[in-house]
Amino acid sequence: MSNDYDTEFREMIGPPLKVRGSLFLQEDVRAVTVDVVGHLSTQKNIATSNLKVSGVCSIGGHCRANQVNNLGSLRVQHIQADRLQSSGYLSVAQDAVVETFYAEGAVKINRLIAGTSIEIRLGNKSTLEVMRSSGTITVKPSSKLINALMHYCRKLTCETIEGTSITLYRTTADLVCGEDIFIGPGCSIGEIRYSKSLTIDPRSHVDRTVFLNK
Numbered sequence: 001m002s003n004d005y006d007t008e009f010r011e012m013i014g015p016p017l018k019v020r021g022s023l024f025l026q027e028d029v030r031a032v033t034v035d036v037v038g039h040l041s042t043q044k045n046i047a048t049s050n051l052k053v054s055g056v057c058s059i060g061g062h063c064r065a066n067q068v069n070n071l072g073s074l075r076v077q078h079i080q081a082d083r084l085q086s087s088g089y090l091s092v093a094q095d096a097v098v099e100t101f102y103a104e105g106a107v108k109i110n111r112l113i114a115g116t117s118i119e120i121r122l123g124n125k126s127t128l129e130v131m132r133s134s135g136t137i138t139v140k141p142s143s144k145l146i147n148a149l150m151h152y153c154r155k156l157t158c159e160t161i162e163g164t165s166i167t168l169y170r171t172t173a174d175l176v177c178g179e180d181i182f183i184g185p186g187c188s189i190g191e192i193r194y195s196k197s198l199t200i201d202p203r204s205h206v207d208r209t210v211f212l213n214k
Helices: 003-010 145-153
Strands: 017-019 022-025 029-036 039-042 046-053 056-070 073-086 089-103 106-122 126-133 136-141 156-162 165-168 171-183 188-200 205-211
Touching: 029 039, 046 073, 126 136, 156 165
Parallel strands: 017 029, 022 039, 029 046, 039 056, 046 056, 056 073, 073 089, 089 106, 106 126, 106 136, 126 156, 136 165, 156 171, 165 171, 171 188, 188 205
Antiparallel strands: none
């Protein structure tokens, strides 16, 4: 994240916030760490170094953090973080702007933009409008044994996917654009645009491929 955020964080005076019961706030939260074991609902913004959600957290505004670890349910309008990891339910109504993103739960995001990498392990149904990374994008089934019972809903739906190196399984998308693209089984893609290599599993369907000769 930017140096402006680092400067802003150093100026914070808020002590750590730990929520065990239910807490409803109408003001901004500025704390060194925020740990939600119970239920936190704020109508405005959260700025913290480390946000950990084991319970339920609803943020009516923006969340800015260095590290986000969601084990429960996190709903937010806009989120910006260096590292975001989620194994619960994650909903971002607007943009999620991160350096690295990893999810192994249900994800519902309008736009996901990553500087380095995006990895989604399909433990449940996930939907995005736009998914973009300057590096890698990987969408694969979850390795957790319990998710074998949920095979029918373990899929990703996304309108546009853009990255450098892209690997997709059980993904439905209108457009996939990148340099090296691997389409595994269970995918349905409208159009693929690639500039280096393309592999398509015969168990997937692709309407159109376009080689971009740079």
